[in-house]
Amino acid sequence: MTRGKFVTFEGPDGSGKTSVIQAIFDYISIKGHSVYKTREPGGNGSVIAEEIRELILDVRHTNMDPWTEALLYAGARRQHLTEVILPQLVQGSIVLCDRFVDSSLVYQGVARGLTIDKVKELNKLAVQGNMPELTLLIDVPAEIGLERIYRAKDNRQFDRLDQESLEFHATVRDAFLSLAAEEKRIHIIDGNQALENVIEDCIKVLKQHEIF
Ligand SMILES: Nc1ncnc2c1ncn2[C@@H]1O[C@H](COP(=O)(O)OP(=O)(O)O)[C@@H](O)[C@H]1O
């Protein structure tokens, strides 16, 4: 049986990952390919990974140690990988996953300061070489990503963005771009254009890499 293809989407919140993945899922499905859409933390089809997600994202857990958090992400990832992603790949599906190891390197490694090297080691144990063959990094300036989130949430205006959120977003963006500069697997997509153009650019890269 042909092995499927594992593709991940990365980028800051508000970059357009969820919108783009949905459109690409529809596009590939219509073409008649077997395609599976999932996201981290947690994962579509894994009860255990979803329970870890709840634990990580629970707003009451303000005292979570950064290493506890990194370990939980890695644990959920491991479960999602073994229970859902690998079986889907064995069945020949194209697996589209919203966030994976690169997000941990950026958020836990850089933003939380655990260092990329250590978080990479941890995730090597978790994924045991099962990395995506292609990663699309949807890149947007910090202001644009934040503006979209605020607009989607409660219509707050761009001029009311707080400096701290802006700096955090800029740090995350720069960390993703540095990773992309080092990893051939990661392709940068300009997310600062009309959604239909972002989708078109993603599809172009997927075709170039013979994902479908
Ligand atoms: N290219 C785009 N141009 C304008 N708005 C967009 C674009 N892509 C996404 N959005 C909007 O921005 C918000 C965040 O998009 P989403 O797909 O949820 O991003 P992410 O999953 O990366 O956080 C949503 O309200 C979405 O409709």
Ligand SMILES: [Mg+2]
């Ligand atoms: Mg999303």
